[in-house]
Amino acid sequence: MSRPRFLPVxxxxxxxxxxxAEPPPAPVPAPVVEQxxxxxxxxxxxxxxxxxxxxxxxxxxxxxxNGVKLGTAxxxxxxxxxxxxxxxxxxxxxxxxxxxxxxxVYVDAKRVDDVLxxxxxxxxxxxxxxxxxxxxNKVYGDVFHPDMQPSAILAKADRTRAQDPxxxxxLNFGVWMGTPGGGVGYGHIEKSYEEDMRTYCAAADIASADxxxxxxxxRGDRVGAFSYGEVLDVMRKWCGPDKPxxxxxxxxxxxxxxxxxxxxxxxxxxxxxxxHGATGINYFAHSFYPEGRGEYSSVxxxxxxxxxxxxxxxxxxxxAPVLNAASLPGxxxxxxxxxxxxxxxxxxxxxxxxxAQTDGNTALPRSGAxxxxxxxxxxxxxxxxxxxxxxxxxxxGRIVDAFGPYQVHVYRF
Numbered sequence: 001m002s003r004p005r006f007l008p009v010x011x012x013x014x015x016x017x018x019x020x021a022e023p024p025p026a027p028v029p030a031p032v033v034e035q036x037x038x039x040x041x042x043x044x045x046x047x048x049x050x051x052x053x054x055x056x057x058x059x060x061x062x063x064x065x066n067g068v069k070l071g072t073a074x075x076x077x078x079x080x081x082x083x084x085x086x087x088x089x090x091x092x093x094x095x096x097x098x099x100x101x102x103x104x105v106y107v108d109a110k111r112v113d114d115v116l117x118x119x120x121x122x123x124x125x126x127x128x129x130x131x132x133x134x135x136x137n138k139v140y141g142d143v144f145h146p147d148m149q150p151s152a153i154l155a156k157a158d159r160t161r162a163q164d165p166x167x168x169x170x171l172n173f174g175v176w177m178g179t180p181g182g183g184v185g186y187g188h189i190e191k192s193y194e195e196d197m198r199t200y201c202a203a204a205d206i207a208s209a210d211x212x213x214x215x216x217x218x219r220g221d222r223v224g225a226f227s228y229g230e231v232l233d234v235m236r237k238w239c240g241p242d243k244p245x246x247x248x249x250x251x252x253x254x255x256x257x258x259x260x261x262x263x264x265x266x267x268x269x270x271x272x273x274x275x276h277g278a279t280g281i282n283y284f285a286h287s288f289y290p291e292g293r294g295e296y297s298s299v300x301x302x303x304x305x306x307x308x309x310x311x312x313x314x315x316x317x318x319x320a321p322v323l324n325a326a327s328l329p330g331x332x333x334x335x336x337x338x339x340x341x342x343x344x345x346x347x348x349x350x351x352x353x354x355x356a357q358t359d360g361n362t363a364l365p366r367s368g369a370x371x372x373x374x375x376x377x378x379x380x381x382x383x384x385x386x387x388x389x390x391x392x393x394x395x396x397g398r399i400v401d402a403f404g405p406y407q408v409h410v411y412r413f
Contacts, residue, residue: 032242058083058086071098077299081103099121104125107125111128131171150199153200154199170208171204209248213226215250215254228273232245244280246281257290266308267308326346339369378413
């Protein structure tokens with residue numbers, strides 16, 4: 001496969017002798033994977049640091065694309081589980097496809113009794129999808145639905161957890177939860193906007209929120225990769241520092257208007273969620289068009305997307321021990337030309353890691369090439385830039401490197 005124009009570049013900096021002694025390391029928080037151990041039938045029961053959860057929204061494992069059932073096709077490109085199983089009268093056929101292919105899914109919370117009875121296939125059921133976008137779905141047309149209020153959603157989640165404590169509850173939210181201006185337009189407030197959001201998130205053992213910044217028809221100044229990481233930043237306010245939060249990225253045309261995401265845009269969005277603390281990834285594969293037609297597995301029907309998703313997933317998996325480690329302070333970045341830069345600092349496998357991406361913001365929504373200066377907790381040394389046949393010096397606690405638009409470098413020292 002030819003190298004994409006701004007494919008994130010993995011850069012390993014081998015540890016070098018430093019001219020000055022490093023200060024004693026600060027205590028490292030527990031890695032996020034430790035939380036998964038409490039769910040014996042969940043996505044990562046052993047807390048394996050090599051597992052980085054990658055899911056796709058609402059797919060039918062018994063359906064066929066390119067001659068292959070989806071429950072087989074998705075694992076082949078690194079997507080380990082589905083979020084939801086099309087809860088309708090044909091659920092039993094989809095369940096048969098699930099069992100036949102050996103795939104795994106989060107099922108609707110109303111299926112707890114079915115899951116508990118099906119002990120033979122316990123591993124196929126990862127957890128329970130309690131609700132989708134309850135923050136946005138309190139009203140259908142002119143009808144108010146109290147079952148979507150925060151207290152009702154929390155009660156539903158608590159009942160589910162009481163019935164089956166071996167699997168996590170999952171909730172996906174919308175723009176009221178996941179965007180900086182979410183409080184504007186949020187209606188039918190139960191207590192206050194802030195308290196409602198915290199109550200919603202308390203219902204989720206694992207949570208996400210969808211905002212498709214590259215393709216949204218009303219993007220305004222929020223078009224770009226930065227808007228995906230922004231969702232993670234906002235959700236951290238409501239969900240706290242420790243809850244597993246997954247990034248949500250489209251693979252096609254998710255609105256009846258708007259744009260179709262490109263492979264480069266997709267990749268930039270995935271990495272931006274990761275650099276803002278996503279502990280897993282969800283792909284939204286549904287596509288809708290103005291004339292009313294739609295498709296539901298665009299990650300598989302768009303060959304250029306299939307190949308890119310497979311490559312991105314492989315890279316995420318290879319970096320899983322790093323991504324699963326706790327995020328640390330102590331690293332900052334700045335660039336010339338005012339190009340915004342996101343950074344992430346980790347400690348894993350006996351080394352420190354810094355991930356950096358030139359992304360964007362509302363003032364400068366499009367990324368550009370830039371020379372970036374990154375502060376690191378090592379005073380001096382020489383770094384080997386693997387895959388680029390060059391070295392980068394660490395001088396006065398800084399790495400200076402060149403970045404292309406939306407490019408990611410991953411540094412180890």
